[in-house]
Amino acid sequence: MFSKLAFKNVTKSIRDYTIYFLTMTFGVCLFYMFNSIDSQAAMMKLSTSQYQSMKMLTAAIGYVSVFISVILGFLIVYANGFLIKRRKKELGIYMTLGMNKGKISRILIAETFLIGLFALGVGLLVGVFAAQGLSVVTAKMFEVSLKSFQFTFSMQAFYKTLLYFGIIFLVVMVFNTISISRLKLIDLLTAGRKNESLKIKRLWISVLLFLVSAACLAAAYRLIIQNGMMSFGADFTWSIVLGCVGTLLFFFSLSGFLLRVVQANKKLYFKNLNMFVLRQINSKINTTFLSMSVICVMLLITIGTLSTGMGMSNAMTSNIKNTTPYDASFTYVYHQDDPKKQIQDIAKKMLADKIDLNHYAKEYVQLNYYDSKLTYSEFHFDRELLKQNFGDAAASQIESELPQSPVEVLPLSDYNKALALQGKPTVDIGNHEFLINCTVGQLFPQFNRYLKSDGVLTINGKKLTPAFKAVKQISMTTAMSGSDAGTVIVPDDVVKGLSRTQEILNVNYKPGADEEPLLTQLDTVYNKTAMENETIFRPYDMMSTRNKIYAQSVGLSTMISYLAIYIGLVFLITSAAILALQQLSEASDNAARYGLLRKLGAEEKMVNRSLFTQIGIYFFIPLSLAVVHSIVGIKVANNAVSLLGHMDILGNTLVTAAVFLVIYGGYFLATYFGSRSILRQSENSL
Amino acid sequence: MQKILSVEHIEKYYGNKGNVTKALDDISFTLDKGEFVGIMGASGSGKTTLLNCISTIDTATAGHIFIDGADITRLNSKQLSRFRREQLGFIFQDFNLLDTLTAYENIALALAIIKTPAGGIDVSVRQVAKALEIEEVLKKYPYQMSGGQKQRVACARAIVTNPALILADEPTGALDSKSARMLLESFERLNADLEATVLMVTHDAFTASYCHRILFIKDGKNFQRAGAREGYPQAVLRKNHRSGNAAWR
Numbered sequence: 058m059f060s061k062l063a064f065k066n067v068t069k070s071i072r073d074y075t076i077y078f079l080t081m082t083f084g085v086c087l088f089y090m091f092n093s094i095d096s097q098a099a100m101m102k103l104s105t106s107q108y109q110s111m112k113m114l115t116a117a118i119g120y121v122s123v124f125i126s127v128i129l130g131f132l133i134v135y136a137n138g139f140l141i142k143r144r145k146k147e148l149g150i151y152m153t154l155g156m157n158k159g160k161i162s163r164i165l166i167a168e169t170f171l172i173g174l175f176a177l178g179v180g181l182l183v184g185v186f187a188a189q190g191l192s193v194v195t196a197k198m199f200e201v202s203l204k205s206f207q208f209t210f211s212m213q214a215f216y217k218t219l220l221y222f223g224i225i226f227l228v229v230m231v232f233n234t235i236s237i238s239r240l241k242l243i244d245l246l247t248a249g250r251k252n253e254s255l256k257i258k259r260l261w262i263s264v265l266l267f268l269v270s271a272a273c274l275a276a277a278y279r280l281i282i283q284n285g286m287m288s289f290g291a292d293f294t295w296s297i298v299l300g301c302v303g304t305l306l307f308f309f310s311l312s313g314f315l316l317r318v319v320q321a322n323k324k325l326y327f328k329n330l331n332m333f334v335l336r337q338i339n340s341k342i343n344t345t346f347l348s349m350s351v352i353c354v355m356l357l358i359t360i361g362t363l364s365t366g367m368g369m370s371n372a373m374t375s376n377i378k379n380t381t382p383y384d385a386s387f388t389y390v391y392h393q394d395d396p397k398k399q400i401q402d403i404a405k406k407m408l409a410d411k412i413d414l415n416h417y418a419k420e421y422v423q424l425n426y427y428d429s430k431l432t433y434s435e436f437h438f439d440r441e442l443l444k445q446n447f448g449d450a451a452a453s454q455i456e457s458e459l460p461q462s463p464v465e466v467l468p469l470s471d472y473n474k475a476l477a478l479q480g481k482p483t484v485d486i487g488n489h490e491f492l493i494n495c496t497v498g499q500l501f502p503q504f505n506r507y508l509k510s511d512g513v514l515t516i517n518g519k520k521l522t523p524a525f526k527a528v529k530q531i532s533m534t535t536a537m538s539g540s541d542a543g544t545v546i547v548p549d550d551v552v553k554g555l556s557r558t559q560e561i562l563n564v565n566y567k568p569g570a571d572e573e574p575l576l577t578q579l580d581t582v583y584n585k586t587a588m589e590n591e592t593i594f595r596p597y598d599m600m601s602t603r604n605k606i607y608a609q610s611v612g613l614s615t616m617i618s619y620l621a622i623y624i625g626l627v628f629l630i631t632s633a634a635i636l637a638l639q640q641l642s643e644a645s646d647n648a649a650r651y652g653l654l655r656k657l658g659a660e661e662k663m664v665n666r667s668l669f670t671q672i673g674i675y676f677f678i679p680l681s682l683a684v685v686h687s688i689v690g691i692k693v694a695n696n697a698v699s700l701l702g703h704m705d706i707l708g709n710t711l712v713t714a715a716v717f718l719v720i721y722g723g724y725f726l727a728t729y730f731g732s733r734s735i736l737r738q739s740e741n742s743l
Numbered sequence: 744m745q746k747i748l749s750v751e752h753i754e755k756y757y758g759n760k761g762n763v764t765k766a767l768d769d770i771s772f773t774l775d776k777g778e779f780v781g782i783m784g785a786s787g788s789g790k791t792t793l794l795n796c797i798s799t800i801d802t803a804t805a806g807h808i809f810i811d812g813a814d815i816t817r818l819n820s821k822q823l824s825r826f827r828r829e830q831l832g833f834i835f836q837d838f839n840l841l842d843t844l845t846a847y848e849n850i851a852l853a854l855a856i857i858k859t860p861a862g863g864i865d866v867s868v869r870q871v872a873k874a875l876e877i878e879e880v881l882k883k884y885p886y887q888m889s890g891g892q893k894q895r896v897a898c899a900r901a902i903v904t905n906p907a908l909i910l911a912d913e914p915t916g917a918l919d920s921k922s923a924r925m926l927l928e929s930f931e932r933l934n935a936d937l938e939a940t941v942l943m944v945t946h947d948a949f950t951a952s953y954c955h956r957i958l959f960i961k962d963g964k965n966f967q968r969a970g971a972r973e974g975y976p977q978a979v980l981r982k983n984h985r986s987g988n989a990a991w992r
Binding site: 328330331337340649650653657658661 | 829843858860862864
């Protein structure tokens with residue numbers, strides 16, 4: 058009997074449940090899709106390092122999923138609360154008929170269970186198919202080919218989805234039971250008639266608060282732009298606090314402020330139903346300003362993660378082309394104290410250990426660095442410039458450490474050999490000249506400033522002047538990111554008699570050569586036991602190959618992108634669903650008001666337009682503020698990301714905007730049409 | 744006398760073939776300009792259905808209704824809402840004021856809906872507020888007003904657009920007797936001074952006693968037409984009720 062009642066209720070109020078149901082389905086679908094990534098790897102040809110990146114990605118998504126399920130759980134509990142509120146009268150009738158609260162709870166539990174089961178089923182079904190599409194994208198991101206397309210189903214992700222959402226539904230049931238046990242019959246029956254008690258604020262207070270909020274936001278923006286996102290000092294904290302306070306005050310005072318402004322213009326105020334719409338919004342602001350602020354922040358996070366998350370991965374992959382000019386690089390840092398380990402020539406030492414590089418390499422070049430006996434204090438770094446490029450905290454650290462660091466020099470012939478290996482034209486400088494090479498972007502302005510000031514360097518007793526007014530940006534090694542903090546390139550005779558600091562051996566493989574055998578051979582010869590027993594020592598401290606770096610970076614960038622999309626989408630549907638549910642329940646509360654407008658002779662078109670405006674304001678005011686926030690945020694984040702490389706702001710913003718248009722716009726339209734039909738229905742029942 | 748309202752053989756059925764309920768069964772009557780007419784009947788007699796048909800909120804199954812010469816049973820929905828806002832004024836039992844708007848704005852809303860220029864709105868609102876003695880509550884919200892004040896604001900909203908016909912559905916139903924009397928006296932004044940035509944549904948004899956003419960409905964049919972002309976002891980009825988009320992106090 059009760060299950061029948063529950064089933065009938067669900068089918069009867071299907072409209073109320075549509076948005077709730079769709080949101081849950083979407084949530085389940087996303088959850089399964091991203092958690093099934095490791096099973097998709099089965100159909101890809103992955104190298105060992107790619108496989109490891111994939112493992113890392115799976116683990117990261119696993120952790121984030123816990124967080125995501127908390128967010129979705131919150132949404133579902135919230136949505137259920139709304140649905141109970143909508144049905145107070147119905148529940149009241151059950152109670153007057155003598156049904157006890159326990160039974161009512163059971164009906165609601167049955168309903169939640171039914172809908173949850175249905176949403177889980179549909180969500181999983183859609184998720185399984187969507188996951189196939191995702192695997193194609195993943196393969197593309199990892200730049201591997203699919204062995205052969207095969208339909209995968211992840212049992213693990215399936216169970217995980219069932220478990221997480223099962224827990225969420227349990228929590229919802231507990232919440233429902235609690236809220237039912239707190240209900241009073243009198244409130245249930247009069248719920249439909251009760252008016253929201255209006256807290257009339259004086260309008261000039263709203264205007265004042267609005268100005269205060271604008272000031273707070275302006276101050277927050279100023280602080281964050283000055284401070285940047287690289288240091289988390291007091292300024293950063295203040296900026297976040299002011300931003301939050303400003304956002305809260307903004308929504309608290311906005312409707313009053315708008316009302317005041319529009320009231321001043323009688324023509325606008327008394328035009329059509331403007332007055333009605335403004336008052337509608339103002340009457341609800343006491344209860345909605347908090348949720349609007351939260352939604353604004355969630356949208357900000359969505360915009361932020363979607364646009365910079367995707368951007369960051371692009372920046373990383375595009376940057377990597379510049380930082381990996383050679384197939385492999387071996388770096389050996391000199392041990393001054395241990396004369397046994399002076400090797401002079403990495404390749405020769407390897408040959409002595411029976412590793413013939415010529416077997417693998419088309420060409421290789423060793424670069425020898427020397428100690429100039431100068432320190433960075435020579436370059437007189439500018440404090441303000443450092444602050445601008447690194448942010449406050451990092452700047453002061455650099456300022457205290459860098460001036461004592463030794464400056465390395467590289468003979469011109471070595472430099473030109475490296476250029477030749479990259480296929481780039483060589484450079485020429487005079488006998489009493491030097492040039493500076495650097496691959497750390499933030500230091501360019503410092504060196505350029507120094508070079509333009511015509512500084513004179515005395516190295517090994519020789520006075521040298523700058524050959525170029527600008528810093529050179531050539532990678533001397535293959536690495537994850539630019540790591541050359543400034544090397545002085547000098548004529549060959551200048552380094553005579555200076556002591557060596559490090560050696561770098563850059564290698565280019567023979568065309569079509571596979572690096573795996575070389576790596577295996579290196580691992581066997583220079584194995585751990587041999588090195589610990591000092592029966593052999595390795596002629597390099599670090600080794601990196603382009604392939605490894607690509608795999609790592611692709612893994613990292615895929616991870617960042619996927620996490621960004623995962624979190625961003627969940628936040629987006631959560632905020633849109635909350636807004637939609639609020640507006641739908643408000644529409645049914647407001648049915649009487651709109652009915653009255655019709656009785657007074659307002660045309661259908663006029664009423665619809667005012668409904669559209671009202672819902673539009675609720676949807677787009679939080680979005681607008683979030684967009685303004687994120688313009689500032691992305692600008693600052695971009696400065697931070699520029700460390701990693703150039704970011705395509707426009708492209709990412711367009712993609713993010715398209716995602717918003719489809720999902721957020723979809724929820725908006727669904728809410729509008731849903732509300733309209735609720736109003737029509739109530740009109741017909743008059 | 745100019746006929747404002749003419750109801751001809753109105754019928755309203757609910758239900759389907761096998762099970763038909765006749766809510767209105769062949770009702771006809773006319774209303775002249777400047778008349779103040781009451782419709783009385785027991786609950787379920789069909790008086791509210793009749794009012795809904797006249798007010799275009801509901802549609803009749805058969806018959807014709809002419810208001811100011813126009814046959815409202817033949818209008819489409821757009822014409823209907825236009826007709827409603829230009830020709831009719833409504834007063835409801837439970838006031839139906841928008842609780843989010845002040846009294847002033849509630850009255851102004853009716854004018855905004857008929858697209859009155861902003862300049863004209865203020866003059867009209869103040870004029871009608873003066874006539875109904877609600878000038879002091881114009882800035883208040885409905886929840887800050889008494890029932891009588893609310894109903895007079897609703898009344899002001901109904902007449903501010905100068906409608907051809909004012910329809911009142913149990914306007915005194917939610918008022919105490921003092922407020923009811925004040926409202927009815929306002930109606931009388933509006934009727935006398937502005938020649939407003941009023942059609943009022945009520946089941947309260949005291950309220951009905953203010954009408955020039957009363958139409959009785961029973962089971963959806965014209966039961967009896969009564970009025971001063973037909974010898975209905977209007978004055979006596981009013982007197983009795985007033986003394987009765989006095990006794991209660």
